[in-house]
Amino acid sequence: MNLIVVDEKEVDLTYIMLKKEAESGGYFLNPDPEFTKNLVRGLMKNEKRYGYRACPCRLASGKKDEDLDIICPCNYRDPDLNDFGACYCALYVNEAVAGGKKQSEPVPERRPPRSERGKKRPMPTGSAFPASTLAFPVWRCTVCGYLCAREQPPEICPVCKAKKERFERFI
Ligand code: SF4
Numbered sequence: 001m002n003l004i005v006v007d008e009k010e011v012d013l014t015y016i017m018l019k020k021e022a023e024s025g026g027y028f029l030n031p032d033p034e035f036t037k038n039l040v041r042g043l044m045k046n047e048k049r050y051g052y053r054a055c056p057c058r059l060a061s062g063k064k065d066e067d068l069d070i071i072c073p074c075n076y077r078d079p080d081l082n083d084f085g086a087c088y089c090a091l092y093v094n095e096a097v098a099g100g101k102k103q104s105e106p107v108p109e110r111r112p113p114r115s116e117r118g119k120k121r122p123m124p125t126g127s128a129f130p131a132s133t134l135a136f137p138v139w140r141c142t143v144c145g146y147l148c149a150r151e152q153p154p155e156i157c158p159v160c161k162a163k164k165e166r167f168e169r170f171i
Pocket residue numbers: 039054055056057070071072073074075076077087088089090091092
């Protein structure tokens with residue numbers, strides 16, 4: 001078996017960077033540094049294994065297109081933070097959990113079965129802004145829901161730092 005080893009200094013640096021990034025977007029990492037660094041280690045191992053940071057608590061396929069929804073931060077983080085106070089792995093927690101005022105709850109798997117993945121929800125009909133009247137297309141970050149109207153989505157989501165590939169055409 002091929003054992004993947006990551007440099008512990010890099011783990012520390014990545015942890016600090018993720019913490020900074022999270023806080024600049026209004027998110028929080030789990031306040032337990034050892035637990036959190038272990039997840040960061042898992043992310044870094046997956047990055048070496050697959051070339052992207054697949055969720056350390058889920059089985060990735062190794063095909064980026066199929067795993068886009070579980071590249072960290074995954075598409076399910078925000079609803080899980082709302083409903084349970086933590087993401088599925090508990091790498092990210094809400095403010096109350098981060099501040100020790102609440103405990104996070106167990107988080108059930110929200111990822112749909114393979115056959116249901118990637119299906120778009122239909123747009124409501126009779127929109128006040130029909131696509132044909134807009135000067136620019138509107139792009140939506142599938143991780144945090146950030147919307148922007150421009151020719152192309154941004155390289156990095158300014159809120160959650162997800163990459164361009166995580167945007168979908170919204171209108
Ligand atoms: S945000 Fe999603 S991908 Fe990242 S650690 Fe949490 S559950 Fe896993």
